[in-house]
Amino acid sequence: MATTTLEPETAAADMGISEDQIKDITVIGAGPAGLFTVFSAGIQEASCRIIDSMPQVGGQLTALYPEKNIFDVPGFPKVSAKGLVDRLEEQAMQFKPDVHLNETVVDVQRLKHRVLEVTTNKGNVFYSRAVVIAAGIGAFTPRLPDDDLFAPFGEAQGVYTCVTDKSRFAGRDVVILGGGDSAVDWVLGLADIAKSMTVVHRRNEFRAQGHSITKMRELAQEGKVKVITPYNFKAIHADASGHVTGVAAEDKNGQVLEIKCDRLLVLLGFKNDLGPIVEWDLRFEESAIKVDPDMQTNIPGVFAVGDIAAYPQKIKLILTGFADASIAVQNCIPYIRPGKKASHVFTSVRGLPAGGK
Numbered sequence: 001m002a003t004t005t006l007e008p009e010t011a012a013a014d015m016g017i018s019e020d021q022i023k024d025i026t027v028i029g030a031g032p033a034g035l036f037t038v039f040s041a042g043i044q045e046a047s048c049r050i051i052d053s054m055p056q057v058g059g060q061l062t063a064l065y066p067e068k069n070i071f072d073v074p075g076f077p078k079v080s081a082k083g084l085v086d087r088l089e090e091q092a093m094q095f096k097p098d099v100h101l102n103e104t105v106v107d108v109q110r111l112k113h114r115v116l117e118v119t120t121n122k123g124n125v126f127y128s129r130a131v132v133i134a135a136g137i138g139a140f141t142p143r144l145p146d147d148d149l150f151a152p153f154g155e156a157q158g159v160y161t162c163v164t165d166k167s168r169f170a171g172r173d174v175v176i177l178g179g180g181d182s183a184v185d186w187v188l189g190l191a192d193i194a195k196s197m198t199v200v201h202r203r204n205e206f207r208a209q210g211h212s213i214t215k216m217r218e219l220a221q222e223g224k225v226k227v228i229t230p231y232n233f234k235a236i237h238a239d240a241s242g243h244v245t246g247v248a249a250e251d252k253n254g255q256v257l258e259i260k261c262d263r264l265l266v267l268l269g270f271k272n273d274l275g276p277i278v279e280w281d282l283r284f285e286e287s288a289i290k291v292d293p294d295m296q297t298n299i300p301g302v303f304a305v306g307d308i309a310a311y312p313q314k315i316k317l318i319l320t321g322f323a324d325a326s327i328a329v330q331n332c333i334p335y336i337r338p339g340k341k342a343s344h345v346f347t348s349v350r351g352l353p354a355g356g357k
């Protein structure tokens, strides 16, 4: 392990990269612990990037229970999971980190001059002085009806797994696959602007908020939405350029229904997988990474926080993830500024550094 004292620019040049390419901290995972790590990095004036396999930030709160209320986050007697994510995002993003969504970290390697190399499934290679793993219960990826059938399809082909820009659905024939909260919410959210709206679900019952289901049924009665149940997805069709043109759905008697569309929105939830992380030579305890009291793993400069961090008496809760994040960032400082010790910061006394509001 190199313990060089080269100046940062000299060290970077020695590695054939520019100093600008090296962030102080790279955060893997944008759940609550990852988002609070970004904020904690900001108050320590450390540059930061955050990477998540999901198309949206929020981790389990966004993927598994966005509409549920949480009652045990200090200072919030009651807050919806989505509401908490919005506040965490606002707090973290004021420091303008580099954000990479829809991207999974597949490898972390320690190079010379205390630089870490982070590689993603998109082939991007990022450099960092410290890495904080906030990967929770693993990388979330959208659940598809059939991974092989959907492999050639992405947003360029008209197939979406989330809505980040409603205008892409305006004036389009939209089919939504799914029967949970997000499927019903987007039926309601896009019905006004879509040319046509069809929702296909394998059960007659939808698992969503009652008032949203009622509203969707009303729109169906008004002829503004088609509700196709109980039908299973069977096939996806495309034109010669590979763009989606429709889907086939099948009922339990084998009756097949062809539905035309030029926008297919698949909202079947997410699957999670620790995947590549277990191959990074980290010490694991069951399915979590063992950390020391400073939140450092067995790899120098690599820290772990939140649900993925294991230590005695650990409780897997949002609030413990926040504390983990704060401790980890303080202990990243010697990696970011060699020779410097972590300094404790009271934001009420010092305010926020430039970059923060």
Ligand SMILES: Cc1cc2nc3c(=O)[nH]c(=O)nc-3n(C[C@H](O)[C@H](O)[C@H](O)COP(=O)(O)OP(=O)(O)OC[C@H]3O[C@@H](n4cnc5c(N)ncnc54)[C@H](O)[C@@H]3O)c2cc1C
Residues within 6 Å of the ligand: 028, 029, 030, 031, 032, 033, 034, 051, 052, 053, 054, 058, 059, 060, 061, 064, 065, 069, 070, 071, 072, 103, 104, 105, 106, 134, 135, 136, 137, 138, 139, 140, 141, 274, 276, 277, 305, 306, 307, 308, 316, 317, 318, 319, 321
């Ligand atoms: C139904 C339910 C209800 C809950 N209710 C409460 C509650 O009321 N109160 C409470 O305190 N806690 C609650 N929890 C637990 C809480 O959600 C977790 O403790 C919290 O989400 C952990 O946050 P995290 O940031 O550590 O991980 P996560 O929220 O799991 O986020 C991890 C993120 O890392 C990403 N990721 C993982 N691996 C990679 C990779 N290789 N590359 C890129 N990205 C990656 C994932 O996509 C994910 O977005 C609940 C959990 C569930 C399932």
